[in-house]
């Protein structure tokens with residue numbers, strides 16, 4: 001196997017997210033962040049449509065968006081716990097990369113395939129960050145699906161949030177969660 005990269009496979013077999021609420025500064029910035037985005041953008045993309053883009057949330061914007069989440073949550077009449085959770089997700093984040101699904105009108109490439117590509121970008125960013133030693137977590141929550149909140153991030157009506165990828169320095173390595181039983185979810189068609 002001349003192309004084997006056992007250390008990469010070992011990473012994929014053991015990788016796990018770090019809970020967003022346990023992330024602290026510093027977060028990747030400058031060239032380090034650019035490299036992570038570059039790795040994420042190296043994702044499968046049927047038709048080479050690049051049906052996604054990044055919106056980086058950092059600095060004072062995070063506190064501002066925490067306030068907006070609170071205001072939107074109240075306007076929507078959400079339970080206090082949901083409002084608090086969304087508010088804290090922005091207020092306490094060292095840095096968030098919003099992966100925006102931006103499907104194109106293309107006669108050959110179905111929308112679902114373009115959205116799947118955006119999901120690949122989210123996982124690519126998560127894995128690149130983890131592989132570089134950062135803590136990372138893919139979250140959405142109700143703000144990701146609230147048009148008012150999305151508009152404040154500059155999303156058009158045709159766009160949606162594929163993920164808020166929280167990046168920072170990990171303070172804890174949580175125990176692994178239960179993983180799927182491969183035999184139970186795998187069937188074989190052999191004849």
Ligand SMILES: Cc1cc2nc3c(=O)[nH]c(=O)nc-3n(C[C@H](O)[C@H](O)[C@H](O)COP(=O)(O)O)c2cc1C
Nearest residue numbers: 015016017018019137138139140141142162163177
């Ligand atoms: C699209 C998507 C949205 C998610 N949104 C949330 C969320 O809002 N809150 C949450 O606690 N976990 C959310 N998760 C799950 C977290 O990413 C969770 O930490 C993850 O399942 C950990 O898995 P890993 O260790 O294999 O990376 C989401 C996952 C996906 C794929």
